Amino acid sequence: MDIQDIIKPENKVYAAPELLEEVNMHYCPGCSHGVIHKLVAEVISELGIVERTVGVSPVGCAVFAYNYIDCDWIEAAHGRAPAIATAVNRLWPENVVFTYQGDGDMSAIGTAETIHAANRGENIVMIFVNNAIYGMTGGQMAPTTLLGQKTATSPYGRRVDLNGYPLEITNLLKELDGTCYVTRQSVHTPANVRKTKAALKKAFQNAIAKKGTSVVEVVSTCNSGWKMTPEKANEWMAQHMFEKYPLGDLKVSEN
Amino acid sequence: MEEIRLMKGNEAIAHAAIRYGCDGYFGYPITPQSEVLETLEALMPWETTGMVVVQAESEVAAINMVYGGAATGKAVMTSSSSPGVSLKQEGISYIAASSLPALILNVMRGGPGLGTIQPSQADYFQAVKGGGHGDYHLIVLAPSTVQEMADFVGLGFDLAFKYCNPSMILADGIVGQMMEKVVLPEQRPRRTDAEIREQCPWAATGREGRRKRNVVTSLELESDKMEIINNQLQAKYREIEANETRWEEIDTADADYLIISFGSVARISTKAKELAEDEGIKVGIIRPITLWPFPTEAIRKAAEGKKGILVVELNAGQMIEDVRLAVHDSLPVKHFGRMGGIIPSPSEIVTALKEKLIAQA
Numbered sequence: 001m002d003i004q005d006i007i008k009p010e011n012k013v014y015a016a017p018e019l020l021e022e023v024n025m026h027y028c029p030g031c032s033h034g035v036i037h038k039l040v041a042e043v044i045s046e047l048g049i050v051e052r053t054v055g056v057s058p059v060g061c062a063v064f065a066y067n068y069i070d071c072d073w074i075e076a077a078h079g080r081a082p083a084i085a086t087a088v089n090r091l092w093p094e095n096v097v098f099t100y101q102g103d104g105d106m107s108a109i110g111t112a113e114t115i116h117a118a119n120r121g122e123n124i125v126m127i128f129v130n131n132a133i134y135g136m137t138g139g140q141m142a143p144t145t146l147l148g149q150k151t152a153t154s155p156y157g158r159r160v161d162l163n164g165y166p167l168e169i170t171n172l173l174k175e176l177d178g179t180c181y182v183t184r185q186s187v188h189t190p191a192n193v194r195k196t197k198a199a200l201k202k203a204f205q206n207a208i209a210k211k212g213t214s215v216v217e218v219v220s221t222c223n224s225g226w227k228m229t230p231e232k233a234n235e236w237m238a239q240h241m242f243e244k245y246p247l248g249d250l251k252v253s254e255n
Numbered sequence: 256m257e258e259i260r261l262m263k264g265n266e267a268i269a270h271a272a273i274r275y276g277c278d279g280y281f282g283y284p285i286t287p288q289s290e291v292l293e294t295l296e297a298l299m300p301w302e303t304t305g306m307v308v309v310q311a312e313s314e315v316a317a318i319n320m321v322y323g324g325a326a327t328g329k330a331v332m333t334s335s336s337s338p339g340v341s342l343k344q345e346g347i348s349y350i351a352a353s354s355l356p357a358l359i360l361n362v363m364r365g366g367p368g369l370g371t372i373q374p375s376q377a378d379y380f381q382a383v384k385g386g387g388h389g390d391y392h393l394i395v396l397a398p399s400t401v402q403e404m405a406d407f408v409g410l411g412f413d414l415a416f417k418y419c420n421p422s423m424i425l426a427d428g429i430v431g432q433m434m435e436k437v438v439l440p441e442q443r444p445r446r447t448d449a450e451i452r453e454q455c456p457w458a459a460t461g462r463e464g465r466r467k468r469n470v471v472t473s474l475e476l477e478s479d480k481m482e483i484i485n486n487q488l489q490a491k492y493r494e495i496e497a498n499e500t501r502w503e504e505i506d507t508a509d510a511d512y513l514i515i516s517f518g519s520v521a522r523i524s525t526k527a528k529e530l531a532e533d534e535g536i537k538v539g540i541i542r543p544i545t546l547w548p549f550p551t552e553a554i555r556k557a558a559e560g561k562k563g564i565l566v567v568e569l570n571a572g573q574m575i576e577d578v579r580l581a582v583h584d585s586l587p588v589k590h591f592g593r594m595g596g597i598i599p600s601p602s603e604i605v606t607a608l609k610e611k612l613i614a615q616a
Binding site: 076086 | 278279281307309311312313315316317319320321322323324326327329331345346349448459460461462463464468469470471472473474
C-alpha cells in the first residue's frame, strides 16, 4: 500500500483546530495553556459561533491568547476581564463572550470583578486556569498556592500565619445565584482533556442559551514555575493539587 | 423636538446622553454626581432607545466596562467625582492607549484624599496632564453652565469618535448641582450594529462579515514598535491641538488686565469684571473651554500690551502653569484660588486683582 492510499480525506481522524493559528506559542514546553487553547478553539469552531465570539484575555501568561485563537479579542487590564465581558455581553447580547484568566487575575487582583460579574449572572464563560503560581512574572505566590508550596515570594513554603490559606474562588462562585455551571477539570491525561472539552462546550452552550455565568476551572501545571519537568509536574499536580482542588462539577443548574 | 427644561447639571448629562444615542452608561454612586446614575435609572432608557445602564461594583469596574464597550465601537460613558476618577485612571490610560472613543465625566469635589463633597477644580492637573500612566491626553471640556453640561455630551462623543480618543467633561460641583434652564438636544437614534461595524472597522464585535480578527490591546513588547505607536498617538494629539482648541473671550481687546478662569468660576469672574469696571478698572475675560488642548496661542495674543493676568481657580494654582507657559515672563501672572469647597465671591476676586496686580504695578 502506497502512503498516498492512506492520506485521504475519508481516512482523516484528527486535524489541527481551524481557529488555532499556526504560529509558535510563547508558552513553556509542558505548559497546560496550549492544550486549553486548542480546546477553546475547537469548541468555538464546533458550535459555529466564531463570527459572534469575543474573547477577553488577561494579564498573565495568557495575555497573548489573542495571537493564537482566531476570534475577536479585547486585552484587559489585570483582573478586569469580567467587567469588560459584562459590557460586551450587555451591549452585544447576541455575541458569545468569554474570559480567559489565571489565578492571580481571577482570584487576587480581579476578585471583585469576578464575584460581581458572576453574581449579576452575566451570560459569559469564565475560563480559569489555576496553576497555583504567577508564571508570567517569574513564579511568585498566587492566592491558590498550596500551603507549604515554595515560590519566589514564599521561598520557604507558603505559611498560614504569613500568607493565609489557598483561596478556592470556584467554590465561592458556586454559591452565587448568578452562576449556572461551575466545574473543575484538568488536562493532564487524554481522558481529562476530553472531559475539559465537554465542560467548555457546555459552558459556551449556556452562554448561547443565556443561562447565566459558567465557570470552567482547569487545574493546571506550571512546570517552569514549579521547577519540575513537565512529566513530574503532572504527577505533582495529581498528588497535591487535586486534594485541595478536587475535579468534577461543583454546580449544574437544571434549567 | 427642542425642549426647554429646568434641571441640575448632572440631570442634564443623563438626558443629553439618552438623546445623543449613547449606547451604554456604567457608573458607581459618589457625591456630588450621583444624579447622573439616578436620573438614568429613573428614565429607563433601555425601554426606549435601548441604552444600557449598569451600576457597577466599583469605579474600577465601571471604567473597564467603558473600555470593553468602547472596544466594540459602542458610544459608552461613565461619570464620577474626584476620588472615584482617581480610581479610574488605570482604565483611562488603557482606553487612551488603545485609541478608543469614550466619554468620562468628572464632577470635581475638594481633595486631596476623601476631601469634601463641596465644589473644587483641583483635578485640573490630573485631567489635562495625563492622570494615569504613560504619555497620553484626554480631550478635556470644561462646562460653565447646565446648558454646556448637556451640549458637551454630544461634543465630547463627537470628538471622541472623530479622533478615536477618550473625552472628559471636567465639571465642578457647582455646575453639577445647580439648576438652570436648559434646551435639551433632539433625540437621535442609536447607531445600528451594522452601522457600528462599518464606522468602526477596528472594533471587537465578533468576526461577522470579516475574515481577519480584530484585537484591541495596548500591549507591545518590542520597543521599536511601541515607539511607533507612541509617535502615532503624539501625531494625533498635535492634530487635535491644531483643530479643536476652544475658548471664550469677553472684552479682551480694550482691557488693561485679564482674568482667566474655567468652568463655573468663569461666571463669577465675569461678575467681578463688572464690579471692577464700576471702579474704572478695565478687565477682559478669557475662559478656556477645552482645557486640553489649551488655548495657548489665544492667551498669548490677548496678553499682548496688558498690565497683568489674574488666574482664578478653585485650587492652589494649577491652570496658572499653562497660562505662564503661554505668556512666558512677558507680564505679571498671579493666582487667586479658594480650596476645600469654598467658592469665592466676585468682590473677593476684585480685591485679589487690586492687591496682587494693581497695587504691585
